[in-house]
Amino acid sequence: MPSFKTILASIALVALSFTSVSATVAPAGVVRRDTVAARHVSPSGAVARRANAAKALKKRAMFKGQASSIMKGTKLAAVARRIRCGTNRVCENRAPLGPANSANVCYRGACAYACNSGFAQQGDQCVPALATGATCAxxxxDVPANGYAxxxxxxxxxGCNLGYTRYSTNGDLSGPYVCIDTLxxxxxxxxGANLVNCPQSYNGIGEPECRNGNCRVACPSGYTLRRANSDSNPFYCYNGLGSLVN
Structure with a gap:
């Protein structure tokens, strides 16, 4: 007959064999198979940068009619150009304050100073522009539309307001001048010298348009823009076989 001590030892061994596996402690840095580890997955840097760039482009302000000219050729403008930007707010917060009658703006991806409407750059200042009919000596x-004198x-x-380019109407540099939105x-x-009158649509549907300096055709709702096999009228608007012409 087994002794009392032997019986107690047997009971202890049986109790240990029924110990819950979940009570075991995993070594540091190891995740048990019955545990789901919480993970934080962040978007890639490239995706985040593209998203931020798209937002910045949408927020970029247009200055036509709000400013007359971008200041160039001054020490202050050189400092501003070294600051990259996507919105005016970046330049308002980071670029030095511009001269009187100007505003800090983001222009073509870099900070600049734009003279307020009714003012234009003269040296490193923004001075009042002449009214139509004013004389000098x-x-x-001559004050062209969308320009100043x-x-x-x-x-x-x-000169021309921001967003417009100066051209002479007689082919040389003496004037009179016109200010053209070539974009x-x-x-x-x-x-430059490659200004064109955007051609009509090949099938006559839609209106010619200039987008960022390139001719296209603006199609009505329900039509899609397609290329035509034509050098003179390279685009047309398509909406089924009925929109095709020979």
Whole structure:
């Protein structure tokens, strides 16, 4: 007959064999198979940067009619250009304050100073522009639409508001001048000497448009823009076989 001590030892061994596995403690850094580890997955840096860039582009302000000219060629402007931006707020907070009658703006991805409407750059200042019919040294200054004129050293100086480019109507640099929105004007679309009158749609549906300096066709609702096999009218609006022409 087994002794009392032997019986107690047997009972202890049986009790140990029924100990719950879940009570065991996993070594540091190891996750038990019956436990779900909480993980935080962050988006990749590239995705986040693309999303932020898209938001910045949507928020970028347009300055047509709100400012006359971007200040260039000054020490202050050089400092501002070194600051990259996507919105005006970046330049308002980070760039030095500009001269009187100007605003800190984001222009083509870099900070700049734009003279307020009714003012234009003269040296490193924004000075009042001349009103239509004003004279300089006895000569009436021509103020083009979407432009301005200054009296500079006894001569009329003509410039264009932000978003417009100055062109001479007689083909040389002497004027008279016009100010053209070469990025959005369908009658004079392009850059430099390559201004064109955007052509009509190949099938006559839609209106010519200039988008960022490139000719396209704006199609009505329900139509999609397609390319035509034509050098003179390269686009047309498609909405089924009935919209096709020979």
């Amino acid at each position: 006895g000569v009436t200054c 200054l009296c500079n050293n006894g001569a009329c100086e003509v 959005n004007d369908a009658t004079r679309c392009g850059t």
